[in-house]
Amino acid sequence: MAAKYDLTQRIAPQLDRHLVFPLLEFLQERGMYPDEELLKAKIELLNHTNMVDYAMDIHKSLYRTEDVPQEMMERRAEVVGRLKALEEGAAPLIAFLQNPNAVQELRSDKQQNLQILKERYQIGPEQIEALYQYAKFQFECGNYSGAADYLYQYRALSTNSERSLSALWGKLAAEILMQNWGDALEELNRVKDIIDSKNFSSPLNQVQSRIWLMHWSLFIFFNHDNGRTQIIDLFNQDKYLNAIQTNAPHLLRYLAIAFIVNKRKRPQFKDFIKVIQQEQYSNEDPITQFLACVYVNYDFDGAQKKMKECEEAILNDPFLGKRNEEGNYTTVPLRDEFLENARLFIFETYCRIHQRIDMSVLAEKLNLNYEEAERWIVNLIRTSNFEAKIDSEKGTILMEPNYTNVYEQLIDHTKALSGRTYKLVSQILEQAQPQPTR
Numbered sequence: 177m178a179a180k181y182d183l184t185q186r187i188a189p190q191l192d193r194h195l196v197f198p199l200l201e202f203l204q205e206r207g208m209y210p211d212e213e214l215l216k217a218k219i220e221l222l223n224h225t226n227m228v229d230y231a232m233d234i235h236k237s238l239y240r241t242e243d244v245p246q247e248m249m250e251r252r253a254e255v256v257g258r259l260k261a262l263e264e265g266a267a268p269l270i271a272f273l274q275n276p277n278a279v280q281e282l283r284s285d286k287q288q289n290l291q292i293l294k295e296r297y298q299i300g301p302e303q304i305e306a307l308y309q310y311a312k313f314q315f316e317c318g319n320y321s322g323a324a325d326y327l328y329q330y331r332a333l334s335t336n337s338e339r340s341l342s343a344l345w346g347k348l349a350a351e352i353l354m355q356n357w358g359d360a361l362e363e364l365n366r367v368k369d370i371i372d373s374k375n376f377s378s379p380l381n382q383v384q385s386r387i388w389l390m391h392w393s394l395f396i397f398f399n400h401d402n403g404r405t406q407i408i409d410l411f412n413q414d415k416y417l418n419a420i421q422t423n424a425p426h427l428l429r430y431l432a433i434a435f436i437v438n439k440r441k442r443p444q445f446k447d448f449i450k451v452i453q454q455e456q457y458s459n460e461d462p463i464t465q466f467l468a469c470v471y472v473n474y475d476f477d478g479a480q481k482k483m484k485e486c487e488e489a490i491l492n493d494p495f496l497g498k499r500n501e502e503g504n505y506t507t508v509p510l511r512d513e514f515l516e517n518a519r520l521f522i523f524e525t526y527c528r529i530h531q532r533i534d535m536s537v538l539a540e541k542l543n544l545n546y547e548e549a550e551r552w553i554v555n556l557i558r559t560s561n562f563e564a565k566i567d568s569e570k571g572t573i574l575m576e577p578n579y580t581n582v583y584e585q586l587i588d589h590t591k592a593l594s595g596r597t598y599k600l601v602s603q604i605l606e607q608a609q610p611q612p613t614r
Contacts, residue, residue: 202494
């Protein structure tokens with residue numbers, strides 16, 4: 177049952193192979209698949225990296241032996257030899273970068289820096305390329321900290337835009353793997369700015385890069401303190417939302433979660449519900465289906481059933497959990513937040529279309545017993561703007577009509593019109609600009 181809602185097989189192809197390891201660790205910790213399957217999957221991944229020692233440890237665990245195949249030993253010797261050769265090639269530049277007085281000579285102009293390096297330190301394009309190869313090899317060995325430092329330094333010197341972007345992706349992956357969420361978010365925004373620029377390679381590559389970026393961002397947004405707002409700001413942009421609907425509808429789960437657990441209703445929520453309505457018959461994710469039940473079909477019995485499935489999906493999703501002090505994943509806080517807000521969504525919508533509500537009926541739809549539901553509703557009415565009265569003798573809730581101020585309606589319509597006008601003008605200006613020559 178737990179594996180029913182697992183999205184790993186859809187998400188993994190869009191990640192760097194190193195980013196797949198945390199997902200497999202989570203699946204193994206949750207016991208969602210047989211250990212043997214997951215260990216084999218890890219070895220398959222490791223065969224395409226330089227993390228040979230880790231692969232040996234997995235092999236010993238999988239086959240319950242202290243012996244490892246000869247090819248693994250040969251591969252290890254090959255990796256060590258290659259690492260030494262790359263280190264020697266990059267040594268002059270690394271020595272320069274470790275000298276604070278020398279580094280102070282560098283300027284913001286990259287061409288001028290290349291001239292300084294060549295004339296004063298006999299460092300040319302070959303050594304800069306060697307630094308990139310060394311950093312990349314370090315990353316493949318699992319030395320993410322060293323790789324991140326060297327990739328940053330490479331980007332400061334490189335005039336090769338394609339290689340610089342590759343180095344930026346590598347640094348983003350390294351920061352994610354080190355769980356440096358603040359630095360990772362900064363790198364994520366740098367990658368986004370490049371992808372969204374008008375001179376980015378081709379429209380097809382642009383769409384694919386956005387898909388990659390959104391998948392990688394899941395690690396950050398559900399760990400960074402402000403991530404739940406940031407994911408809405410990114411995923412709900414038209415160009416990113418279109419990419420999701422066309423190429424990666426499973427990502428709607430995470431946007432839906434962000435909207436539900438956000439502390440305040442986001443103005444984009446109504447537009448997102450339109451997307452949910454469009455996708456409700458093709459997307460089988462319980463979290464998006466829950467929103468469809470509440471806001472599209474007004475199916476409160478269906479919403480109640482979906483809440484149980486949503487809880488299962490959250491508990492078995494590696495992105496929706498954080499490491500606790502013991503180093504283990506925990507999804508309980510997010511699950512509890514989700515259930516609390518999901519009940520609020522049901523209550524708000526149910527009250528909007530009913531004037532008199534039977535408490536026992538509402539308790540059933542909220543997945544609470546009668547006493548729990550009564551306490552929950554009393555507290556909600558006390559702490560929110562709900563205009564309602566509880567008749568304890570009859571066991572009913574009487575909703576008082578709440579008419580929207582006519583001036584507020586006018587302001588809302590004006591804001592919407594202003595937004596559409598701005599978008600239309602932006603599109604016209606963008607089409608009018610000359611296309612870059614190829």
